[in-house]
Amino acid sequence: MAAAAGIAAPAGACAPPRGLALERLRGLILWLTVVCGAFVFMEPSPYEVASLLAIVVFALTGGLVLRPALMGLALLLLAYNIGFSIAVIPLLGEQKPVTWVLVSWYLAVTSLFFAAALGRNTEQRLSLIVRGYLVAAAIASLAGVAGYFSLLPGADLFLRYGRAQGTFNDPNVLGAFIVPAALFALQRVFDGRPAQALRNAALFGLYVLALLLTFSRGAWGQFALAAVLMTLLALATSTSPRERARIVLIAAFGLVLTAAFLAVLLSIGRIAELFEVRASLEQSYDTGHTGRFGRHALGFVMALDRPLGLGPMQFHKFFGEDPHNAYLNAFVSGGWLAGFAYLTLTAVTLVRGLRLVVLPGPTRKACLAVYAAFAAVAVESLIIDTDHWRHYFLLIGILWGLMAVASRPAPRPRAGTAVRPPRHPCAPAPRRLDLEPPVRSVAQPG
Numbered sequence: 001m002a003a004a005a006g007i008a009a010p011a012g013a014c015a016p017p018r019g020l021a022l023e024r025l026r027g028l029i030l031w032l033t034v035v036c037g038a039f040v041f042m043e044p045s046p047y048e049v050a051s052l053l054a055i056v057v058f059a060l061t062g063g064l065v066l067r068p069a070l071m072g073l074a075l076l077l078l079a080y081n082i083g084f085s086i087a088v089i090p091l092l093g094e095q096k097p098v099t100w101v102l103v104s105w106y107l108a109v110t111s112l113f114f115a116a117a118l119g120r121n122t123e124q125r126l127s128l129i130v131r132g133y134l135v136a137a138a139i140a141s142l143a144g145v146a147g148y149f150s151l152l153p154g155a156d157l158f159l160r161y162g163r164a165q166g167t168f169n170d171p172n173v174l175g176a177f178i179v180p181a182a183l184f185a186l187q188r189v190f191d192g193r194p195a196q197a198l199r200n201a202a203l204f205g206l207y208v209l210a211l212l213l214t215f216s217r218g219a220w221g222q223f224a225l226a227a228v229l230m231t232l233l234a235l236a237t238s239t240s241p242r243e244r245a246r247i248v249l250i251a252a253f254g255l256v257l258t259a260a261f262l263a264v265l266l267s268i269g270r271i272a273e274l275f276e277v278r279a280s281l282e283q284s285y286d287t288g289h290t291g292r293f294g295r296h297a298l299g300f301v302m303a304l305d306r307p308l309g310l311g312p313m314q315f316h317k318f319f320g321e322d323p324h325n326a327y328l329n330a331f332v333s334g335g336w337l338a339g340f341a342y343l344t345l346t347a348v349t350l351v352r353g354l355r356l357v358v359l360p361g362p363t364r365k366a367c368l369a370v371y372a373a374f375a376a377v378a379v380e381s382l383i384i385d386t387d388h389w390r391h392y393f394l395l396i397g398i399l400w401g402l403m404a405v406a407s408r409p410a411p412r413p414r415a416g417t418a419v420r421p422p423r424h425p426c427a428p429a430p431r432r433l434d435l436e437p438p439v440r441s442v443a444q445p446g
Helices: 018-038 046-060 068-087 095-117 122-148 171-191 194-213 217-237 241-266 269-278 292-304 315-319 326-357 364-380 390-406
Strands: none
Touching (some): 068 095, 095 390, 122 171, 122 194, 171 217, 171 390, 241 269, 326 364, 364 390
């Protein structure tokens, strides 16, 4: 009508504001970055490319918020990687140790990126990260299941030693990557409506199937510990008796279904045989003077005499195998500086993260899953090298980002002023109400 009358509408009057369109672009890139976390079978992986793009776009468009509460994370990651950088100096002529250190620096930057990205539009961006992670884990799980049961041509690419590895280069890493997604799905089953609960229950079943087919003892233990911890935290933080009863019933029902599901899988001959071997608490490479646990003891003794460490990727030259202990690896690869920085980072994150999960708010549900996943990885780090897992640094970034937001003081309105909700630029301006009667001018007699 305005155009027909020859009245030109203001440019962009009803179009989304520029800031909103820019935030949608940032959200899409953030989601895509997390989805690309499923593809790490090559170096550099799509995750490195996508995360670099996300860092550049967010930095150039003002999408990051570096709060003072993130200074602790930055300093600990800085000390951690400076230790590696000092230790690698005698090995500058070797490509692999230098590349290993560069990857460590980059993963630290990604952790800071996710923490800073959550400083603005926290709830929306956290939701995008969670949804992206669910998609990534579904892709990796489907590839692993298809590979194990030979459902696709060339499915052997998704197998290693008869174990599902999906789109990863190691079954153990696939299993560990699936755990947070399984927790997100389980959390949504706890809290969702019936239709949403059923969808997430199906996702949860897919994740559990792929997790079992990795035959990773560490991932199995990590999932069991994380699921129990998250359930206990959900019960402890719930304020509704009805909600607590729902959590208990769903957890019990899920446990029975998982046991039945496992029984069906074990009826398949080759699964039962490999499961019997992998389910043993001790393998041949775990025991003995130079077995996994023997190397741990010898390695810590060696670390006491090497304040600057051995250098990255040097441990196997002394003991024939890698440390398979992220804490030990920090000490022997980066010296005391990297070792104590890693220990401190883990301890501070566990303590401050536990305080975070009891705070009410719209992000607490997801925070329960993230914290439980991180705590389980911290325990698993005692028996496996987790220091280059992409999702490990994502979990750290999420927790520190939420902690930084929680530490922000709430704005206080000035005395005597009313707090008004923000108005969308396309909304009509509110009408002004004149409560005082108009003052009429009275002509003065001449």
